Amino acid sequence: MDVPNLPLHRRSDLPAGARLLKRGERVLEPDVYVADKGGRPVVVKDYRRYRGTPLSLAARLLVRHEAGILRRLSGWRHAPALVGMGALALGMEFIPGETLSESAGQVGREVFDQLQAALRKLHSEGITHNDLHGTNVVVSAGVPVLIDFTSAWRTPAWLRHSFLSKQLRRSDWKNLLKLRQRVAGIAPTPEQIARVAEPRWVRGIRNGWKRAYRGSKTIRA
Numbered sequence: 001m002d003v004p005n006l007p008l009h010r011r012s013d014l015p016a017g018a019r020l021l022k023r024g025e026r027v028l029e030p031d032v033y034v035a036d037k038g039g040r041p042v043v044v045k046d047y048r049r050y051r052g053t054p055l056s057l058a059a060r061l062l063v064r065h066e067a068g069i070l071r072r073l074s075g076w077r078h079a080p081a082l083v084g085m086g087a088l089a090l091g092m093e094f095i096p097g098e099t100l101s102e103s104a105g106q107v108g109r110e111v112f113d114q115l116q117a118a119l120r121k122l123h124s125e126g127i128t129h130n131d132l133h134g135t136n137v138v139v140s141a142g143v144p145v146l147i148d149f150t151s152a153w154r155t156p157a158w159l160r161h162s163f164l165s166k167q168l169r170r171s172d173w174k175n176l177l178k179l180r181q182r183v184a185g186i187a188p189t190p191e192q193i194a195r196v197a198e199p200r201w202v203r204g205i206r207n208g209w210k211r212a213y214r215g216s217k218t219i220r221a
């Protein structure tokens, strides 16, 4: 059977003078680059390589989704401002600085205290980030700025106390504590560990699933 030739590695042309930040290699990952817009640097997340392909609709939805979240967060110092949006690309403020992954060992508690306050604020707006990793936080002049809201989710007010919503918030906190330990060497307190711990029944299902998965691999091998 022929495998359809999806354009995972097709390159979209970068505008002249653009500086590539990250080439989209996996499915529905954008090319991310810095371009000049009226003398000011703008980060573009570009999905144009999906134009005319079966994944074009999904790419459009991702663009609209991320732009919608950034629009909601406009004016907040912990997220880049939305600068523009097309069908298959969005543009946002360029945040000068280094990602937390790049600045391991160089940032301390004060940056993480700000990040904690930022996450609390984000959650109070009903938004979870859902991909809180070192490459998705840029530290700019000592201020942590959250980027990459592709996986973020805004829960309607009436569902904020739902199990799923709590689980998403817990998962953001868990990622933040892991990041803090890895980047700044600050271990979580026992209270913090308890706060992000999943209920026992969730852990039970997860572990049961892992065992079943491993078992099925052993049987097949």
Ligand SMILES: Nc1ncnc2c1ncn2[C@@H]1O[C@H](COP(=O)(O)OP(=O)(O)O)[C@@H](O)[C@H]1O
Binding pocket: 021, 022, 029, 030, 032, 043, 045, 080, 092, 093, 094, 095, 096, 099, 135, 136, 138, 147, 148, 149, 150
């Ligand atoms: N607004 C921004 N300012 C500065 N750097 C950015 C910005 N947005 C993205 N980047 C850089 O580009 C990388 C990829 O962007 P990201 O939004 O995380 O895309 P992806 O969804 O492919 O992970 C980031 O890890 C960061 O280094």
Ligand SMILES: [Mg+2]
Binding pocket: 135, 136, 148
């Ligand atoms: Mg990212």
